[in-house]
Amino acid sequence: MKHYKIEITDKALSHMAEIYIIAQCNYLHLKWPRDSNKPYPIRV
Secondary structure: OOOOOOOOOOHHHHHHHHHHHHHHHHHHOOOOOOOOOOOOOOOO
């Protein structure tokens, strides 16, 4: 079996990944950092 290291280098794919994360967070009703300038939750 071959193992591939997956890295998202394309900006469009990275942006889509962020949108997916935002959608999941909205679905789970997670608390967003209101005092942060980022429009999406901070990834830990």
